[in-house]
Amino acid sequence: MNESFWFPVQLSILVASIATGLVFVIGIVFARWFTLKSFKGKLLWETLFLLPLVLPPSVIGFLLIIVFGANSWIGRTYEAIFDSSIVFTPVAAVLAALVVAYPLMFQSAKAGFLSIDRDIEGAARVDGASEWRVLVSVVIPLAKRSLLVGAVLSFTRALGEFGATLMFAGNIPERTQTIPTAIYIALESGDTGLAFAYVFISVASAFVLLTIVQLGNKRHA
Structure with a gap:
C-alpha cells in the first residue's frame, strides 16, 4: 500500500x-460549570450543546x-492572520x-x-482547597471512568465524521481526505477493494477502543 x-x-x-483533546478540555469546563451553577437560559444552552447529535x-x-x-468575521480574521x-x-x-x-x-x-457526592467536594473546600484544586484533585479522579468513556466516544465519533x-x-486528496470521505470516493469510483480496506481500519479502530471501555467498566463493576 502506497503513501496515498x-x-x-x-x-x-x-x-x-x-x-478529542479540545472537546475533552472544553467538555470538562462546561460540564463542571453546568453542574455547579443555575442561571437563566441554562436549559437552552444545554439543548444547543446537544443539537449536533x-x-x-x-x-x-x-x-x-x-x-x-x-463572509464571516471569524473567517475574514483567520484569513487576514494566516493568509x-x-x-x-x-x-x-x-x-x-x-x-x-x-x-x-x-x-x-x-x-x-x-455522580460525585457533594460532601466530598465540601470537605476538600473546608480543608482550604481552591475550586481549581477541588476539580483537579477530587472531581476529575472520581469521575475518570465517565471522562474516559466520553473521550473514547468522542474520538470514535470524530474518526467517523463524514457529512x-x-x-x-x-475531499481533497492528500490534503483534507479522511477515511469516511475516502470510502465514499472509492465506492463512487467502483474500487470496492479500497473501500473495504478503509472500512476494516475504521471498524477495527472503533472495536478496539470500545472494547477498552467495556473492559474498564467491567473491571470497576
Missing part, C-alpha cells in the same frame, strides 16, 4: 486526536460554513469533528460530575 493510501488514515487519526450532517456543515466561511481560508483545510476537518464529538464528551463529563467534513473541509 495511508494519508486519509493518518489525517483521520490526527483530526480525531486534536478534536440530532442535526443532519449537511446542516452542521452548512452552519460551519456560515460561521467560519470567508488562508478555513474552508477546505485540515482545520475545517478538526472543527467539524469537534462540533459533532462535543455533545458526547459534555454529557459523559456532566454525568460523571453529578459535515465533506461539506466544510471537502
Whole structure:
C-alpha cells in the first residue's frame, strides 16, 4: 500500500486526536460549570450543546460554513492572520469533528460530575482547597471512568465524521481526505477493494477502543 493510501488514515487519526483533546478540555469546563451553577437560559444552552447529535450532517456543515466561511468575521480574521481560508483545510476537518464529538464528551463529563457526592467536594473546600484544586484533585479522579468513556466516544465519533467534513473541509486528496470521505470516493469510483480496506481500519479502530471501555467498566463493576 502506497503513501496515498495511508494519508486519509493518518489525517483521520490526527483530526480525531486534536478534536478529542479540545472537546475533552472544553467538555470538562462546561460540564463542571453546568453542574455547579443555575442561571437563566441554562436549559437552552444545554439543548444547543446537544443539537449536533440530532442535526443532519449537511446542516452542521452548512452552519460551519456560515460561521467560519470567508463572509464571516471569524473567517475574514483567520484569513487576514494566516493568509488562508478555513474552508477546505485540515482545520475545517478538526472543527467539524469537534462540533459533532462535543455533545458526547459534555454529557459523559456532566454525568460523571453529578455522580460525585457533594460532601466530598465540601470537605476538600473546608480543608482550604481552591475550586481549581477541588476539580483537579477530587472531581476529575472520581469521575475518570465517565471522562474516559466520553473521550473514547468522542474520538470514535470524530474518526467517523463524514457529512459535515465533506461539506466544510471537502475531499481533497492528500490534503483534507479522511477515511469516511475516502470510502465514499472509492465506492463512487467502483474500487470496492479500497473501500473495504478503509472500512476494516475504521471498524477495527472503533472495536478496539470500545472494547477498552467495556473492559474498564467491567473491571470497576
